[in-house]
Amino acid sequence: MNKRQTRSFALISTAIAVVVFLGLTVDSHRQFPKLTNADQITPQVTRGKDVWHQYNCINCHTLFGEGAYYAPDLTKISQQRGAPYLTAFLKDPSKFYDEQRHRRLMPNLNLDDEEIAGLIAFLDWVSKVDNQGWPPRPILVTGSSIPGTDLAVAQQDVSGSTPSDSRLPPGARPVSGTEDPIALGEALFRTATPVCSACHSIAPGVNLAGPTLAGLASRAKQVIASADYQGGAKDVEGFIRESIVTPSAYLHPGEMYSADGMSFMPNTYPKSLTSEQIDQLVAYLASFQ
Known part of the structure; x- marks a missing residue:
């Protein structure tokens, strides 16, 4: 290839690259309104965005994987x-x-009710943006509520990775056969929406947004037998199902799990899961003796 051909090749390649780049840019901007749910940007969402910037939340937190990485990604x-x-x-x-x-420790920003409502509306809008699966999993920070708990196990549990079989309760260990309800329940525990493992740990003593599920079956028996229990469950499976379908039927002790008589656990699982899937999830959780 002589100099003239080389120059022509470079110019033509550059021109093609520019055209492709401009075309992709135009196509991206064409899709932005749909991908970002622009029609859902209400004045409250805008107010929440202003609160996010006013208090420099991004100095600690991240959105779409971008930020300080000191605290959890809030996407x-x-x-x-x-x-x-x-x-x-x-x-x-x-x-x-x-x-x-x-x-x-997250500082108390002393937000008023309007600021809190706006910030939650903003984060709800962010959560519904089509981010093409990024970040790939919840980026959560966890710790132990009792001395000596292996934090690595808790962090693996939250991220969705499976700890070594020897560290798991019998019901959480891999089993053969794809039709096994416990195995199917374990898969749901890590894939249902919202993801159960984002709020609940299976490591003893590690409480996240929800209480640890280690020893759940034993605790369920104690709750059902107590005089304070006002739910309708008669056995462990019934108690776990009740906790999934109507989480406010029994409020786990502690201010971080409920407020004003309502559990913080989502009550949407009866809509997002079939009755058979709930049975599988119950089977898995009931195996935590």
Whole structure:
């Protein structure tokens, strides 16, 4: 190839690349309104965005994987936690996390009700943006509520990875056969919407947004037998099903799990899961003796 041909090749290649780039740019902007749900940007969402910037939330948190990486990525936090939990948390974070146990402490920003409602609306809008699966999993920070708990196990559990078989309860260990209800329930535990493992740990003593599920069957028996229990369950399976379908039927002790008589756990599973899937999830959770 001589100099003239080389120059022509470079010019033509550059021109083609520019045309492709401009075409992709135009196509991206064409899709932005749909991908970002622009029609759902209400004045409250805009107010929440202003609160996000006013208090420099991005100095600690991240959205779409971009930010300080000091605290959790909040891209899907609205779907993972829900408005009641976020409202109570923003009013007083110290009720949910302790600096000594969790190795960090969210400051109380003293937000008023309008600011909190706006911020939650903004985060809810963010959670519904089509981000093409990024970040790939919830980026959560966890800690132990009892001395000596293996934090690595808890962090693996939250991220969706499976700890070594020897560290798992019998019901959580891999089993053969895709039709086994416990195995299917374990898969649902990590894939249902909202993801159960984003709020619940299976490691003893590790409480996240929800209480640990280690020893759930034993605790369920104690709750059913107690005089304070007002639910309708008669056995462990019934109690677990009740907790999934109507989570406010029994409120787990602790201000970080409920407020005003309502559990922070989402009550949407009866709509997002079939009755058979709920049975599978119950079978899996009931195996935690």
